[in-house]
Amino acid sequence: MNISTQWKRRAGAYAVWAALTWTGAAAQAQQVQELATGLQHPWGMAFLPDGQGILITERTGALRLWQADGKLSGPLAGTPQVLARSQGGLLDVALSPQFAQDRLVYLSYAEDGDGGSGTAVGRGRLAQDNSGLEGFEVIFRQEPKLSSGQHYGSRLAFDRDGMLFVTLGDNNQRPTAQDLDKLQGKTVRLNPDGSVPQDNPFVGRQGARPEIWSYGHRNAQGMAVHPQTGAIWQNEHGAQGGDELNIVQAGRNYGWPLATHGVNYGGAPIPEARGQEVEGTEPPHHVWTPSPAFSGMAFYTSERHPQWQGSLFMGALRDQSLLRLTLDGDKVAGEERLLRDRGERIRDVRVSPDGQVYVLTDSRQGKLLRVSP
C-alpha cells in the first residue's frame, strides 16, 4: 500500500467517524413496543397480507403466527423436520411474490444427511384458516453436506423478476467458498419451483453448479432487494472483524477466504487469506471492524416515518443493536445504532407493508418488537 492510499484510507475512516459522531448527536430515543415474548430463538418473519399477522420462525423448529390482537399461535402444522442444533434449525421464511393467488410459504432450514448437515429450502401452501402448511415439498438442497452445526446462511429473497435468492454459508469449511462445484459459501438464484434459471452465470460451465449466482461468501445472514435499483444487497459475517455489506452481482467472487478484513478468533490470520483486497475478487461495499455480527436487513421506503425514509436497517447480534444506515445513492453515508440500551441480540428486522419496523430478538425468551422514531 503506498502512502497516498494509506492517507486516503485514513481520511475515509475519519469521514466515517465524523458521520458517526454527527448522527450520534442527532440520535433520539425510539419508542419500542413489546408485541410478543417467549419465542424460542426466533429467526425470520414474513407479513401476511391484509393485516392477517406475521409468520415467525423459531430456530427450534416451529413456525408460528402472531396476530395484531396480540395472539401468538402454537406451532403451525405441516412444517419440515429440521436439525435444531448449534446455529441450525428452522431459519428464514418468505412469501411467494404471488401469495395472494398461490398462498405459498417458503422456509429455509438446516437438515441432516450423509457426511454432515446443510441448508435446505422448501415450500408449502398456507391453509385458508392459517393453521398450517399443506403439501410441503423440498425445492433445493445445499450439496455436499459439510456442516457440523455452523454457517448455514440462509436468508430468502425474491427479486423483481420473481427469482428466489438464497444465501448459503460456508458451513465453517472456508476453502469451499471458492469451489464452484460446491454450494458452500454461495448465493444461489432459483426459479420459484427450485429449478435453475437458464440465464444463471455458470449454466453450461463444466465443473460449476448452475444454481450459483455469486461466490466467496462466508456466512450472509441478511439480504434485501434495493427498492429503487432492484439489486441484491447482503450483509455477511466476517470472522473476528471484517463484517461486510455487499451488492452481489452475477458471477462475481466476493473473496472469502482469500480476501478479508477479519482474522480468526483469537487473532491468528485466516490461513488462506492473501490480504484485505485481492485482485479478481470484489471488495466489500462497506466493512465493519469490530464485527457487529449482522442479521436480517430491510430497506425503509415508507412515508409513515419520514425521518427514516431511505434508510437501510440491519440487525446486530454481538453488538446488540439495530443499525440504521443512511444512504447517498448506494453509498453508506452515516449510521446510527438503535436499541443498544436494551442489551438484546437482534436476529431480524423487517418493514411491514404499512411502514412499521419489526424486530426479533435472539434468546430462549425471544421477543417481537415494534420500533418507531
Ligand SMILES: [Ca+2]
Ligand atoms: Ca468479502
